[in-house]
Amino acid sequence: xxxxxxxxxxxxxxxxxxxxxxxxxxxxxxxxxxxxxxxxxxxxxxxxxxxxxxxxxxxxxxxxx
Amino acid sequence: xxxxxxxxxxxxxxxxxxxxxxxxxxxxxxxxxxxxxxxxxxxxxxxxxxxxxxxxxxxxxxxxxxxxxxxxxxxxxxxxxxxxxxxxxxxxxxxxxxxxxxxxxxxxxxxxxxxxxxxxxxxxxxxxxxxxxxxxxx
Numbered sequence: 001x002x003x004x005x006x007x008x009x010x011x012x013x014x015x016x017x018x019x020x021x022x023x024x025x026x027x028x029x030x031x032x033x034x035x036x037x038x039x040x041x042x043x044x045x046x047x048x049x050x051x052x053x054x055x056x057x058x059x060x061x062x063x064x065x
Numbered sequence: 066x067x068x069x070x071x072x073x074x075x076x077x078x079x080x081x082x083x084x085x086x087x088x089x090x091x092x093x094x095x096x097x098x099x100x101x102x103x104x105x106x107x108x109x110x111x112x113x114x115x116x117x118x119x120x121x122x123x124x125x126x127x128x129x130x131x132x133x134x135x136x137x138x139x140x141x142x143x144x145x146x147x148x149x150x151x152x153x154x155x156x157x158x159x160x161x162x163x164x165x166x167x168x169x170x171x172x173x174x175x176x177x178x179x180x181x182x183x184x185x186x187x188x189x190x191x192x193x194x195x196x197x198x199x200x201x202x203x
Contacts, residue, residue: 020136021136024139024140025140025141026142028142029140029141029142038142043141
């Protein structure tokens with residue numbers, strides 16, 4: 001599943017560390033999310049969407065197999 | 066606050082480890098117990114306790130270090146990695162135990178083979194009981 005976390009983060013000039021602290025995860029989790037290596041849980045997806053003030057579907061791109 | 070309580074309980078466990086370790090060492094020195102494995106176990110317990118206390122001091126240095134530790138411990142990716150590692154350990158251990166049954170049988174060591182087989186049965190039994198419990202709960 002792809003996501004736009006990096007784009008939204010850069011748009012708002014936030015560091016990975018700041019974002020990580022805001023949603024209570026490690027910086028490594030943000031790095032993995034941005035690189036598409038890790039898929040966020042529903043809970044984290046909601047937290048991130050709330051943080052960026054966007055809809056979940058704007059942040060995460062759902063791909064059907 | 067909840068996490069600080071958790072840290073405090075870890076500190077208490079560390080103190081219990083040290084006390085238990087010292088008791089075992091004293092019992093060995095005074096020859097109440099003569100099993101040297103128990104003395105080694107006592108030393109290991111005491112060292113583990115000391116390490117826990119050092120770790121507690123390091124984590125509780127300031128609010129920032131406590132918060133960082135809390136995030137690291139509750140981070141969903143870390144938890145997911147932990148589950149994957151446990152899953153892999155379970156699978157690998159089961160395979161090794163199964164293979165050891167065959168190896169011990171070939172080596173004509175039936176007691177060891179029996180012990181390994183019991184290990185495999187116990188592992189599978191615990192797995193199915195856990196599966197049943199979690200299935201009921203969720």
